[in-house]
Amino acid sequence: MGVALVTGPTAGIGREIAVELSLQGHDLILVSRDRVRLEELATELGNAEVLPADLSDRDQLAAVEQVAGDVDWLVNNAGYGINASFLDSEIDDEQALLDVLVTAVMRLSHAALPGMVAKGRGRILNVSSVAGWVPFGTYSAAKAWVTVFSEGLAAQTPAGIHVTALCPGFTRTEFHERAAMDVGGPGWMWLNAGEVARQGLRDCERGTVLSIPSMRYRAVSMVAQHAPRSLLRSVSKRRGEDG
């Protein structure tokens, strides 16, 4: 067993991933902003150290890059959404979102890969989203980047290194509450964070490049990937008009 660096392990999908990797016997490096919650989790797991960092801050990200060079698993999970149209949002908020969802994923992958290549083995699990299939704001565009970036890396890396984009649909975590999004919707549309985490880890271990938990979201993804872009744009436009 080796060392796993997980970003965003203080809640939701990242927490479930950290617990699972810990149960598998990996030593963990836990990265996010909330030091108190990180330390509580590290105490609970018993085989983890904490590295508090805001991944939208380039200096703090650089400190994480320093330790990413020697890990066996890199899980780029940290993320959030902005509950405002691009026409109304603050540009600094949009930039910070892109820094966490895209720049951190790119820089940490770049930092981790040479060590993995030297060992001939490594796992990179990037938490993307089915939102990447549809055109809707910076979040969707960033997740589209994460998915395509992961697919490109998977094609470029040697056989012992697996890169997976985990693309969940709506999952019960703190995500929507933090963004003050009132999603609602029927129960069947919501995934369980533990199941999403375990599916992503299993698929990454197997070398599956696109991991889409649940039949229903695999069906949604199939439709979104094959529907005319003009249809997706009109759905997005209607959603924007609905607010």
Ligand SMILES: NC(=O)c1ccc[n+]([C@@H]2O[C@H](COP(=O)([O-])OP(=O)(O)OC[C@H]3O[C@@H](n4cnc5c(N)ncnc54)[C@H](OP(=O)(O)O)[C@@H]3O)[C@@H](O)[C@H]2O)c1
């Ligand atoms: N929930 C869904 O419906 C859903 C669906 C598809 C994809 N996803 C993706 O799944 C991933 C995990 O989200 P979640 O649903 O589990 O949300 P969550 O419960 O809100 O957890 C988000 C995690 O990200 C960390 N984080 C947020 N901003 C950060 C920053 N600037 N620097 C460092 N860490 C930061 C948070 O930790 P701190 O507060 O301690 O910093 C927290 O641990 C995200 O990439 C999200 O886009 C979620």
